[in-house]
Amino acid sequence: MVHELADYERSPEQCHLTEEQLASALFAASPALFGHVAVDAAEQPIGFALWFLNFSTWEGVHGIYLEDLYVRPAARGTGVGRRLLATLAAICVERGYRRLEWWMINWNPAARFYAAIGATPMDEWVPYRLTGPALHDLATQAAAAPTQPQA
Numbered sequence: 001m002v003h004e005l006a007d008y009e010r011s012p013e014q015c016h017l018t019e020e021q022l023a024s025a026l027f028a029a030s031p032a033l034f035g036h037v038a039v040d041a042a043e044q045p046i047g048f049a050l051w052f053l054n055f056s057t058w059e060g061v062h063g064i065y066l067e068d069l070y071v072r073p074a075a076r077g078t079g080v081g082r083r084l085l086a087t088l089a090a091i092c093v094e095r096g097y098r099r100l101e102w103w104m105i106n107w108n109p110a111a112r113f114y115a116a117i118g119a120t121p122m123d124e125w126v127p128y129r130l131t132g133p134a135l136h137d138l139a140t141q142a143a144a145a146p147t148q149p150q151a
Contacts, residue, residue, distance in 0.1 A: 001048055005070040009105055036087055038071070038080045047071035049084040056099060063099030064088050081113065103127060 002022070006015030025033040038047040047070060054065040066088060071081045085100070092100050101122075104110060111121075130138065 001045060001070055001072070002050075002068065004072065005068055008070070009108075033067075036084055038075075038084055040075070045072075046075040047080045047084060049088060051088060054099075054101070059098045061096060061098055063097045063101060064092055066100065066102035069102065081110070082117065085117065 002017050003012065003015050006012045025031065026035055033050060033052050035048060035050045037045050040046050048068070049066060050068045051064050051066045053062045055062050066085075069081060069084060071084075088100055092098070104114065114121075
């Protein structure tokens with residue numbers, strides 16, 4: 001379904017995830033990725049949520065960052081997405097986390113759904129990403145950078 005999501009988001013060529021990678025991330029001895037799968041009455045998967053913990057230095061507690069939420073087209077509008085998000089909200093409340101956060105592509109019609117459940121866009125924060133050659137270029141500077149303040 002992750003590849004279906006990539007197709008939906010008009011970026012299938014950018015999705016390189018393999019089944020083995022996903023299984024390793026989810027089922028490692030100390031996993032850093034967590035997931036929930038929604039199934040229909042025939043036990044067929046119809047949606048998923050993949051998430052990990054983040055931390056708010058201002059709040060002093062963890063939160064959940066929802067990396068991906070996807071519901072197959074035939075199941076949209078049936079409450080599956082709401083139930084997946086409600087499950088994550090319940091984990092936040094149960095564990096004392098104060099935030100459930102995610103990003104959304106600006107053209108996604110799910111914005112209406114998110115607004116209906118009380119989510120607010122964080123448009124004053126600008127996301128940044130470092131990848132590819134720029135990531136590698138910066139990484140080469142780590143060895144040259146002093147690890148202790150110099151007197």
